[in-house]
Amino acid sequence: MKPLRERFEGKYRVDPSGCWIWIAGGDKYGTLNVGNGKMCGAHRVSYLLHHGPIPDGMMVCHRCDVPRCVNPEHLFLGGASDNLRDCYSKGRSPLQRRDPRGERNGNAKLTQDDVDFIRFATATMPMSQKEVARAFGVKRHTIYLITAGKNWPQEQAT
Numbered sequence: 001m002k003p004l005r006e007r008f009e010g011k012y013r014v015d016p017s018g019c020w021i022w023i024a025g026g027d028k029y030g031t032l033n034v035g036n037g038k039m040c041g042a043h044r045v046s047y048l049l050h051h052g053p054i055p056d057g058m059m060v061c062h063r064c065d066v067p068r069c070v071n072p073e074h075l076f077l078g079g080a081s082d083n084l085r086d087c088y089s090k091g092r093s094p095l096q097r098r099d100p101r102g103e104r105n106g107n108a109k110l111t112q113d114d115v116d117f118i119r120f121a122t123a124t125m126p127m128s129q130k131e132v133a134r135a136f137g138v139k140r141h142t143i144y145l146i147t148a149g150k151n152w153p154q155e156q157a158t
Helices: 004-008 042-051 080-089 094-098 112-124 129-136 140-147
Strands: 012-014 020-022 031-035 038-041 059-062 075-078
Touching: 004 031, 004 042, 020 042, 031 042, 038 042, 042 059, 042 075, 059 080, 075 080, 112 129, 112 140, 129 140
Parallel strands: none
Antiparallel strands: 012 020, 031 038, 059 075
16 A cells, blocks of 8 residues: 555645645545545545644644635644534534524625614613614614614624
8 A cells, every 4th residue: 555645645636715625535524444444534534644643532623614624834733622622613503504694694684883872872862662673673672672782793793
């Protein structure tokens, strides 16, 4: 069997974004036979070849969020919590996809700019939540939830 590096090379193509896209077989991430019939994620093989051993319990994560990318500059080590935090910060967690918040929600009647104005108006102007709700065509309870930080969390505000 050829050395691992030889089997790795030539099984990806470089795309305009700089990702090295794994074009050989495998699952969502692409896989490579590492010997003794063992298969390993192509991104993990790339990390191993270019950066060195992967400590036990560590994951190889993608900065670019392209599962089949094997560009070693796009890969970093992290624990399970790091990987989840990265996923959540980029809006890719399964929960976020099932329950999109803010403007990502297809049923949203307000934009982030509307929410920013609502927070400003209710904090600085002599307008009741009922008046603000009427101006935006939503229920007063919606305005309450926004000002209480229960809907449209403050982190989304610009």
